[in-house]
Amino acid sequence: MGDLMRPIPFRKLLNWVMEEYEKYRTIFGIPQEKFFRKRREGYLKLFGEYLGNPVGPAAGPHTQLAQNIVTSYLCGGRFFELKTVQVLDRLKLAKPCINAEDECYNVEWSTELSVEEALEEYIKAWFLLHILEKEIYGVNLRSFIFNMSVGYNLEGIKSCKVDSFIEGLKDASHTPIFQECKRVLKEEIKRFHAVDEEFIEGISPHICNSVTLSTMHGCPPGEIEAICKYLLGEKKLHTFVKLNPTLLGYEFVKEALYQMGYSYIQLKEESFAHDLQYREGIGLLKRVQDFANEQQRLFGVKLSNTLPVKITRGELPGEEMYMSGRALYPLTINLAYKLAAEFNGRLKVSYAGGVDAFNIARIFETGIWPITVATTLLKPGGYLRLKQMAEELEDHLEDGQKEIIDVEKLEELAASAFKDLNYHKEKRRVKGRKITKTLPLTDCFVAPCTVGCPIGQDVPEYIRLVGEKRYLEAYEVITQKNPLPFITGTLCPQFCAYKCTRLDYEEPVCIRELKKVAAEEGYQAYLSKLKKVEAKSPAKVAIIGAGPSGLAAGYFLAKAGLDVTIFDQKEKPGGTVQYVIPHFRISREAIENDLELIKRTGVKFELGIDPDFSVDKLKKNGYKYVYLALGATKSNPLELKTGREKVIGALEFLEQFNKNSEALELGKNVAVIGGGDSAMDAARAALRVKGVEKVYIIYRRTKEYMPANREELKAALAEGAVLKELLSPYSWVKGVLRCQKMELGEPDASGRLMAIPKEGEFEDIPVDTIISAIGQRVDYEILKKNGIEVNERGEVAVNPATNETNLENVFIGGDALRGPATIVQAIADGSKVARAILEKEGMAPVSSRVMPSFDQTRRLKEITQKKGFLKNSLQEKDHERCLECGFVCNLCVEVCPNRANIAIGVESENLKSLNQILHVDGMCNECGNCATFCPYDGAPYKDKLTLFWNEEDFANSQNNGFLLIEDGKEPVFKLRIEGNVFTVKFNAAGEAYADLEKGLVDLIWAAFKGYKYLFI
Structure with missing residues (x-):
């Protein structure tokens, strides 16, 4: 009955232990190989x-x-x-x-x-x-x-x-x-x-x-x-x-x-x-x-x-x-x-x-x-x-x-x-590990990292391939969804890591690092066998913008056989990655490797063109489809009471730094305003400019609320940047930046505590140059000029399923659509647009790989050995920490103190997973722990198929589940599925005399035949 536990009689408890061990060499789900055995004598x-x-x-x-x-x-x-x-x-x-x-x-x-x-x-x-x-x-x-x-x-x-x-x-x-x-x-x-x-x-x-x-x-x-x-x-x-x-x-x-x-x-x-x-x-x-x-x-x-x-x-x-x-x-x-x-x-x-x-x-x-x-x-x-x-x-x-x-x-x-970081909040700052999907009744194993990735990278698969030194296959798995493995293997913000189950152990797997290993080791072998795709459609596609989003769209379209040209005002493709991200964060060679992959698919480039493009002109020149992949190139203005003339935007500064850092004159003291990744890049770059002695990062809230990637913040501080929290720039006069002191108040709409000025309290900081990193925006005028609907809030009217604008066959994505975003989000937009265009052409995206095969017995054994073992990251060996949740999860089984969630082995053509989860009502007190750690937005103790021990508990629950009411060769069960209660008889072959989903039938029969000790 929900939270009412039913103690198990001793004889049945003994039978459970003995029968489970005799059949499966497990006891209460603990495999024999994980039993603790003393290695030394002594007490x-x-x-x-x-x-x-x-x-x-x-x-x-x-x-x-x-x-x-x-x-x-x-x-x-x-x-x-x-x-x-x-x-x-x-x-x-x-x-x-x-x-x-x-x-x-x-x-x-x-x-x-x-x-x-x-x-x-x-x-x-x-x-x-x-x-x-x-x-x-x-x-x-x-x-x-x-x-x-x-x-x-x-x-x-x-x-x-x-x-x-x-x-x-x-x-x-x-x-x-x-x-x-x-x-x-x-x-x-x-x-x-x-x-x-x-x-x-x-x-x-x-x-x-x-x-x-x-x-x-x-x-x-x-x-x-x-x-x-x-x-x-x-x-x-x-x-x-x-x-x-x-x-x-x-x-x-x-x-x-x-x-x-x-x-x-x-x-x-x-x-x-x-x-x-x-x-x-x-x-x-x-x-x-x-x-x-x-x-x-x-x-x-x-x-x-x-x-x-x-x-x-x-x-x-x-x-x-x-x-x-x-x-x-x-x-x-x-x-x-x-x-x-x-x-x-x-x-x-x-x-x-x-x-x-x-x-x-x-x-x-x-x-x-x-x-x-x-x-x-x-x-x-x-x-x-x-x-x-x-x-x-x-x-x-x-x-x-x-x-x-x-x-x-x-x-x-x-x-x-x-001082031990293992016990600091920063070590495991969870940003909502749940995935926004409903927990299914069966076949629930999922890799949260893959779901959390905007492009759905098959993370556990390529990590295992790297671990097995199958680098070419790993590179193929990555590039099926991501044409920029070197760039993302270096710069990706790792949304995947925020969903990684290892967060609940010690720290997430270094997924990005392993992607980089796959790229470095698999790139040449892949290029050596890559052939240019023959044209399969007369349709021509024009892409405006050679940043990550435009590159991704071009790659997927050309790979499918379309004629693709990418236009950009810069002399080189790569967008922000090429011109803004500092050299010390990514090498030019890494960028060129990804660009070479895209060129090999047949994508053409028109570079150094007039930025004032015309959609009508492109269409008149034979381009059936146009994808606007424009960047956010305008810096938001920094509001100061006085002294705005020497403020430089972070993007402008970083571009100058990459072009010729020797030509920069910033003075001794530099203030970087902002708390995002651009602010961290600007601070680290400023520290490398000749003559600079101090770089201050000014942020209006505290460090824990900074949106910057944690590793970028740590790098900036490690290199000597000084973080000044709870300060907001007020004025800048004669080399003195006056900042209003702030304090944290109630949460705002984002959940962060609001920064509130402390009336009359200021701090003065000597500053020669201010770099503003408080965000960028898109030049919406050029969109409006081309007839694209943009409302007063800067929102572009699109079909959310395809990113097609109000203009037929004109699509938009990346920063131009969503505002400043990450590289991987830009790739996701490019992929979406490519799929939409291919669908219009009646073509399917081309798959260049077969899902890699693994020794499943060995794979399961290796995962089992990792369960429950805490081990901090070793980066290049982090494949040893990946739990491969999409292959086998069972988190709800592991975290249940009462063993009320059971992993049931089911041999069924109607089910995909190695085992299925069965919830045992009589052992559950609804503590909620399985709901905390289930990757889904769900609660296994409520949402998984439930085995009931008696009529009273069945009647007092709303769970989908079953109760054995007549044992024998043709057992009879009372079932509740989606609120409907009915009685079902099974024949000796495990077939139900009822119209039930076959996977569900197989699960109930497997529990009855193979786990009879559960039926107390």
Whole structure:
């Protein structure tokens, strides 16, 4: 029933595990080759018990259900902080409750099961882990530890309900579920190879002798101390108490988040005032530590709890949410240092707070452990990320173990944390990874990079070809849609990268760099076999403008056999790329290589012509079609109160720089006004002009809102440009540029915070030359002169499907249509116009390639190995990081904590993908995590075909899905498709006695025949 989870009976859970493993060598979707296996002997010891490694899932979504705990174990988790229980276990929470797009937010409280159900889940998991450890790993010595978590006040913890839970985990022997699990295992003993009755009898009923105390934000210090002493003294439990990042203080946390680029996170100062204060916290910890020593129990702190923040952008329902994840790491590790220093390293710290594969070993080396994770497991790769972390730790485990924290080493780590770019917002600034497509019921695998590319480049295909050193084929794949691989391989803004799934791992694949490799290695071989296309149509095409858009249109038209001439007023083709983009960004040789490819297709050029063209004249000269691919050549004027005479436009300056930089005289100090790519080019070029000592980039907002490509901004700053944020030029008198100071206000229509003048506040900057880079515009007069409709807002009237203007057979694209745009957007317009002209001629675009073939088994195996493995970019080796999402995606499977999305293998001529996604209703609590990471504008938990376990849940859902209502050779299902409910019988061959889409029939039948264990 939507968010209502149905715990799976132990026998069926055991059957699921055993049958899936026997059939597919997977368990809960985790393939055998991704199971964690220790490479070294040796254990740690905690609470008097052995521990195979000190990492595992934190109290949260990954320890709520038995299957979650099993999945964590298989991937390397050995310390399990069970999800918190509390007396109020029937709360109805608003959904979705998790948003882990980057730093994670949640509005969860405790487990969504009743306290009694939670106890049963943990005991079921306890038994399953024993069986797996013996059956799969052949280990006799238990290597995992369960740690219970309770909250949130003493009265609730003392209640009969929670007390029974605590006692049940301390000794489960008297509980019905413990006895049931033992009985079922004995009855199913023939299914095992290594497990015998003696082993089953030997499974200890003592599941937990430790607890992590979770208290609500604002819990009084006296209450915290009383609960700790109760758990230590009366319950005789080793105890960790969870502390909040608020101990660091409001100003410290606010400034830290701002410096790391998370300025949009809004804190509530009262949350800090109401929480435990640092000095009284130290006193509390020392008193409880002394008490624990008297009780001969271990006491420590769990760092840290989540950070309460305001909900300001509708991320989740409500007014307040709790932040975790990578933004929390520098805060938590600094809190750990402060506390460790207070206790001279003699305070046990259980750690969670932005842990991932990049920092876990460094944290452990300080003597901090156990280490638990949650947010990183909510991201693509999911539980598989545990394997890398467990393997990272293995190399750092010592024969002995550290009882005291190395305070000096921890101090170094804490100091470096704020500088570590892996935890800065800038490292993974996501600009909307979703693609604007509806999530289909079947065959949903898609490469977001390809969809995000304006020309639909087959990115994963050419990346794999580069990886296999099949450069000629890679070049052919690229030039099928892009005739400028050298130019785009150097200058493309990489819209594809903003959609790359690796953004949710660490950083996008360097797609552009790999395109450049393909171009450099495949170009000569391709040209050597290229033949000029014979004319296939008498129609002549005139293209005005030899920039990227005109070049692209000419290439595709000539390739198809049309007579094409490109006209341009400049002496060389290439437009902005040739004349404006600085030489230090792209070589002339790279440009010439792309131009040579276009010339080889038969495109003719008329260069150095009068820019005042006439469409009528072109048509009278026999050109049936005209494509206006004009650039945006007019700079927007810079508004200054005084001193406008020495302002030079960025395009004019860059053209002069490329022509002869030695002839430029800019003075010592240069100000570049603007925050786009042209501003960055101008700043970098100005720094190379003789006599220039200082270059200032003046921008009215802050760096995070600059539209410039991040790498171009970084390059400008690295080369010495000085960024002056929150300034707007006001006047320029006698070599002094006076700038109005600005501040950020409310969001504007673009979502950026508005820049608002600070009345009466100015900053003066010595400036000899101002370069204005505040945008360019098109000369619309020449369009109007030729009879093309342009409204007062500069919008050209076109057919959006073809870009044909009000004049028949006259098309427009590139900057002339959309205003200043990128090279790849210009190519997209040229491609669209070429297709439209070919369609008018009754011709189809020519395909010069066959889709490359790959060893699909090897391909799948290699992709599987990459899943869950964090690895920063190596550029030339980045093919090793591409996840090839269009071939196999399964992101919704990976990120679901409850394993409610299942990858079903379907052999069907009616379906394209390797597997199909089936959603299991009874295992879903509608947390929303799969919706966050699905590439589509959709939610798998709502939009994918759903398997229901009972009539009630089927009736209370609106999902497309099915329910088995009669088993046997000819099973009967109740189906709901597009709101229509009906009953369907299948015959023994898997054919439905109903008019259903065949792919859908094949999916249901595959689930029934091959995955019967799912039908609980």
